[in-house]
Amino acid sequence: MKRICIxxxxxxxxxxxxxxxxxxxxxxxTEKNGKWQTADGNPTYNIASDGTVDWYTYSGFRRYHSxxxxxxxxxxxxxxxxxxxxxxxxxxxxxxxMLIVAIxxxxxxxxxxxxxxxxxxxxxxxxxxxxxxxxxxxxADDAVPRGRPAKRVDKxxxxxxxxxxxxxxx
Numbered sequence: 536m537k538r539i540c541i542x543x544x545x546x547x548x549x550x551x552x553x554x555x556x557x558x559x560x561x562x563x564x565t566e567k568n569g570k571w572q573t574a575d576g577n578p579t580y581n582i583a584s585d586g587t588v589d590w591y592t593y594s595g596f597r598r599y600h601s602x603x604x605x606x607x608x609x610x611x612x613x614x615x616x617x618x619x620x621x622x623x624x625x626x627x628x629x630x631x632x633m634l635i636v637a638i639x640x641x642x643x644x645x646x647x648x649x650x651x652x653x654x655x656x657x658x659x660x661x662x663x664x665x666x667x668x669x670x671x672x673x674x675a676d677d678a679v680p681r682g683r684p685a686k687r688v689d690k691x692x693x694x695x696x697x698x699x700x701x702x703x704x705x
Contacts, residue, residue, distance in 0.1 A: 569691030593687035595670025624675035662701035
């Protein structure tokens, strides 16, 4: 950590801030059992240089298009019925996202009224909430294009175990 701080102090003198910040951001995420997270603990995506996405990004794509796209539009882009989540996730962390999806939200203003129903008891959403967040965060960060990811890694055993436990299977 000390080396990064010293390097950051030297960066402005050499005009390398943009390239170094990418390296620092890339090293700030960690992986455990195929699942990635940022330094602050938010779940995140991992995209290989050839475009291969991690399992959870792929699963999030599938789950989003199974339950969320009917209101929020394909690929999180929004619709006339509900806002685009790609824009929302540019400034939303996982705990905020989880809370809104789990308990719902109602917005009443003079210019608009909207209701997001609660999905906390819907296992098809709740069991894959992190995956959906990861996919939408990847879209928000322009890390994956619209459409089904072309390549993905295989499903980790930890994902299979979580799925069975969430649905009460042995």
